[in-house]
Amino acid sequence: xxxxxxxxxxxxxxxxxxxxxxxxxxxxxxxxxxxxxxxxxxxxxxxxxxxxxxxxxxxxxxxxxxxxxxxxxxxxxxxxxxxxxxxxxxxxxxxxxxxxxxxxxxxxxxxxxxx
Amino acid sequence: xxxxxxxxxxxxxxxxxxxxxxxxxxxxxxxxxxxxxxxxxxxxxxxxxxxxxxxxxxxxxxxxxxxxxxxxxxxxxxxxxxxxxxxxxxxxxxxxxxxxxxxxxxxxxxxx
Numbered sequence: 001x002x003x004x005x006x007x008x009x010x011x012x013x014x015x016x017x018x019x020x021x022x023x024x025x026x027x028x029x030x031x032x033x034x035x036x037x038x039x040x041x042x043x044x045x046x047x048x049x050x051x052x053x054x055x056x057x058x059x060x061x062x063x064x065x066x067x068x069x070x071x072x073x074x075x076x077x078x079x080x081x082x083x084x085x086x087x088x089x090x091x092x093x094x095x096x097x098x099x100x101x102x103x104x105x106x107x108x109x110x111x112x113x114x115x
Numbered sequence: 116x117x118x119x120x121x122x123x124x125x126x127x128x129x130x131x132x133x134x135x136x137x138x139x140x141x142x143x144x145x146x147x148x149x150x151x152x153x154x155x156x157x158x159x160x161x162x163x164x165x166x167x168x169x170x171x172x173x174x175x176x177x178x179x180x181x182x183x184x185x186x187x188x189x190x191x192x193x194x195x196x197x198x199x200x201x202x203x204x205x206x207x208x209x210x211x212x213x214x215x216x217x218x219x220x221x222x223x224x225x226x227x
Contacts, residue, residue: 004157034215043119043206044158044218090157094213101146102171103216105157 002027002095006106013081014114021076021109023091032094033074034103035065039087047089050074061085086113117141119219121207127225128197135193136222140209147190148216149182151175152204164190197226 003026013019025031032051036044048059055067065076074091088110092103120139128134140147145166150158161180162172166187176182179197184190194201204223208216 032213036218041220043220044208046215046217049215092157101148101163101210101213102160103148103150103158104160107155107157 002093002104004091004093004104004106006089006091006109008109009107010110010112012112012114015083016080019076019078019081019085019111021089021091021111023074023076023106024072025074025091025093026072027093027095031074033065033067034092034094035059035063035074035076036090036092036105037087038090038108044090047076081111081113083113083115086111119207119209119217121205121219121222123222124220125223125225127227129227130199131196133193133195134197134224135191136205136207136224138190138192138207138219140189140207141217142188144209144211144217145187146210146212146216147184148208148210149190149192150206150208150218152206152221153202158206161192194224197224199226202226 005024034049035047038044047063048057050057050067058064063078088108090108091106095102122137148163149161152158161176164184167184179195182192204221206221208218210216
């Protein structure tokens, strides 16, 4: 069965430090992968996506992600975290019997940023 | 393009009552999705529409739940005879075909 695992429930970093959020997926076909961010009381905002091609993808707000097929991983990174990055981050894989319409999400990683 | 909108943003109801939520997708998007998110969890897929056709329903969608998208534009999600276990954030998203989904702000349901 398809699944997404985000092993870190909480992460705390200091402002200006680098960030790495881990995501592992289980999916039989070529995955469509996404990272979304959710601030309190807000919906999900797409940070970046991987459909095919270059395994290093750039997103909004200075985020990037690296896809590693051999490790079934999709790791989100940011070189220097800002206090406004404090939020919950969700990794998702696009699944479905006849397409990628059904997103399967991980349980999320809550990021806290120390001043 | 004003994004996906959902109404109401919050709904408090008593157990046994019926509730209805509305979602207005991005206007040019042909697909519309409903997800449910409980505390500490990621969103879970409930159902989706391609234009006005409902193409898949999750097993999470019991027979107390019904969703419609009558003219292929806005959608409604109705929950009949609400139960405390229905308390959650209900998220709507839209997309053009298999492209990325854009999410609305959600409707938070509290069943007392």
